[in-house]
Amino acid sequence: MIPARREPGPAELAARTQLSRPAAEVAPRLLGALLVSDLGPRVAVRVTEVEAYAGVGSDPASHAHRRRTERNASLFGPVGHAYVYFTYGMHWCLNVVAHTEGTAGGALIRAGEVITGVSAARSRRTSARRDRDLASGPARLAVCLGVTGDQDGIDLLDPVSPLRLELQAVGGSLAIASGPRTGIAGAGADTPWRFWVDGDPTVSPYRRSAARKSPR
DNA sequence: GATGCGATTCACT
DNA sequence: GTGAATCGCATCG
Numbered sequence: 001m002i003p004a005r006r007e008p009g010p011a012e013l014a015a016r017t018q019l020s021r022p023a024a025e026v027a028p029r030l031l032g033a034l035l036v037s038d039l040g041p042r043v044a045v046r047v048t049e050v051e052a053y054a055g056v057g058s059d060p061a062s063h064a065h066r067r068r069t070e071r072n073a074s075l076f077g078p079v080g081h082a083y084v085y086f087t088y089g090m091h092w093c094l095n096v097v098a099h100t101e102g103t104a105g106g107a108l109i110r111a112g113e114v115i116t117g118v119s120a121a122r123s124r125r126t127s128a129r130r131d132r133d134l135a136s137g138p139a140r141l142a143v144c145l146g147v148t149g150d151q152d153g154i155d156l157l158d159p160v161s162p163l164r165l166e167l168q169a170v171g172g173s174l175a176i177a178s179g180p181r182t183g184i185a186g187a188g189a190d191t192p193w194r195f196w197v198d199g200d201p202t203v204s205p206y207r208r209s210a211a212r213k214s215p216r
Numbered sequence: 217g218a219t220g221c222g223a224t225t226c227a228c229t
Numbered sequence: 230g231t232g233a234a235t236c237g238c239a240t241c242g
Contacts, residue, residue: 051223061223071238089235091224108223127226139224183223207224 012157015167019079019098023105026098027052028195030107032174034166035094035156036116037145043124044116045135045144047109048200051181052193053095055104061181061188064104074153076104082163084142084152091139094147096156096165110182110194111136113202114144137204175199182207 008016019026027050036044053062055075063085064075074083075097083095083106099105112135114121121134121144128134135141142148147163156165175198180190182204196203 053223063223066239069239085223086237087222088224089222089237093223095223110223137224181223 006158008157009159011168012159015157015165016080018167019096020100021098022100023052023054023098023107024193026096027107027193028176028178029170030096030109030165030167031176031195031197032170034115034164035109035112035141035145036164036166037147038162039146039151041120042117043114043121043145045112045141046115047112049109049111049194049196049203051108051110051195053106053108055099059105059188059191060186061184061191062105064106068104072104075099075106077153078155080155080157080165082147082151082154082156084147084149086149087139092142092148093138094142094145094151108138109141110138111196111202111204112141112144113200132201136202179206180208 030047030050033047034044035047053059055064056067059065063072068076074081077097079097081097083097084092086092093108095106095108097106114134118131124143125134125140135144151163154163155161156163176195177198178192178195180192181194
């Protein structure tokens with residue numbers, strides 16, 4: 001039989017509204033939120049570091065800067081869904097789609113603290129020496145949660161989704177710091193769209209854009 | 217059709 | 230601190 005159309009609850013509607021704003025405004029509000037993965041044994045992570053990426057034309061560092069393609073399509077899609085991309089031939093990174101109606105953008109989840117399923121996270125991240133290293137980096141966090149390209153585009157606000165974002169967990173008294181984004185060169189390199197929980201040990205160490213050639 | 221490089225991580229010097 | 234690993238994608242010819 002045909003399942004009834006899902007009725008979004010009030011928390012989900014509130015979250016959807018919160019994410020329907022420019023990524024740069026949404027990103028700091030994701031700090032302290034919970035990412036819960038039921039892909040395999042449950043692992044939950046408290047978000048401690050994020051970066052904002054805007055849409056076409058406005059942010060040269062964004063995957064959505066040039067135009068919509070098959071790869072970045074999720075960034076143009078519904079707010080609150082996942083954008084998962086593959087980079088360096090081996091790493092997956094997770095974004096939360098956030099933008100105003102008709103535009104594109106999202107927030108890269110750069111780091112978090114594993115608060116549930118530490119042993120499961122450790123078995124996925126055998127090279128991590130300390131617990132604080134388990135999700136201290138975008139690709140590390142994705143591994144912790146078991147996220148791959150298979151999760152690209154899924155709805156993070158659907159209560160039955162295997163990967164969920166819980167905004168209601170956000171506490172009020174977080175010390176938020178901001179600064180330039182990591183790994184960005186050229187235009188947009190100085191935009192302070194990286195946000196983190198000040199003093200949190202799980203925040204990934206800042207690296208300026210890979211000092212390739214010609215420093216100037 | 218070919219090519220260069222990336223929103224990174226890890227091991228090693 | 231530096232370099233290798235590794236491949237899909239966007240750009241260029």
